[in-house]
Amino acid sequence: MYVKICGLREPGHVTAAVEAGADAIGFVLTRSSRRVTPARARELAEAVPPHVLTVGVFAGEPSEEVRAATLEAGLRAVQLHGDHPHEDFTALRDLGVTLVRAGAASTDLRCGALDEDLLIVDAPRPGSGEPWDWSAVRGRPEGRWMLAGGLDPSNVARAIAAARPWGVDVSSGVEVAPGVKDPGLIRDFVTAARGG
Numbered sequence: 278m279y280v281k282i283c284g285l286r287e288p289g290h291v292t293a294a295v296e297a298g299a300d301a302i303g304f305v306l307t308r309s310s311r312r313v314t315p316a317r318a319r320e321l322a323e324a325v326p327p328h329v330l331t332v333g334v335f336a337g338e339p340s341e342e343v344r345a346a347t348l349e350a351g352l353r354a355v356q357l358h359g360d361h362p363h364e365d366f367t368a369l370r371d372l373g374v375t376l377v378r379a380g381a382a383s384t385d386l387r388c389g390a391l392d393e394d395l396l397i398v399d400a401p402r403p404g405s406g407e408p409w410d411w412s413a414v415r416g417r418p419e420g421r422w423m424l425a426g427g428l429d430p431s432n433v434a435r436a437i438a439a440a441r442p443w444g445v446d447v448s449s450g451v452e453v454a455p456g457v458k459d460p461g462l463i464r465d466f467v468t469a470a471r472g473g
């Protein structure tokens with residue numbers, strides 16, 4: 278099970294995610310209480326080993342802004358939320374990073390439909406921690422897709438059983454306060470996602 282921990286802001290939490298065995302870690306570079314600057318994302322990402330994907334999270338910014346922030350932060354992946362058109366993915370392809378499309382269950386559920394490499398099927402309000410009916414997408418998404426939205430260590434196994442995703446993505450569910458991650462919850466989430 279591929280596991281992404283999103284919205285990291287502190288070096289100790291990045292270390293906790295890497296040591297717990299996360300496959301990807303996300304830095305929010307869009308409007309959010311979890312937002313970090315590209316310079317801060319670079320500092321945080323510098324200690325991350327090459328096998329872990331470092332992801333910049335965006336929502337609605339023009340592709341030139343996404344490109345500039347991704348290069349400044351030195352990240353290995355771009356995650357676009359919202360109604361980004363196909364052209365935005367095409368425009369970012371030459372960056373040579375992994376392209377991730379994120380949207381609610383009402384969007385096109387075929388991974389690669391907009392030439393993205395990975396798909397995240399999320400709650401209507403990304404990063405809100407609000408659970409939704411994960412079983413509603415069971416059997417519908419195609420390709421490499423992650424389930425997100427309201428997951429936490431106590432429900433992630435049930436969510437996986439309900440939706441049968443390729444991977445999972447979490448932010449609020451490993452926090453003790455809005456925007457404040459907890460190393461123990463990060464470890465518990467990764468363990469639970471992998472059936473431990």
Ligand SMILES: O=C(O)c1ccccc1NCC(=O)[C@H](O)[C@H](O)COP(=O)(O)O
Pocket residue numbers: 282283284303305307308309310311334335336358399400402403404405406407425426427428446447448449450
């Ligand atoms: O996390 C945010 O604040 C955020 C803001 C705007 C766009 C995307 C955002 N997060 C994207 C993520 O990948 C989250 O991990 C995902 O939406 C799940 O969030 P949660 O329900 O809090 O676990």
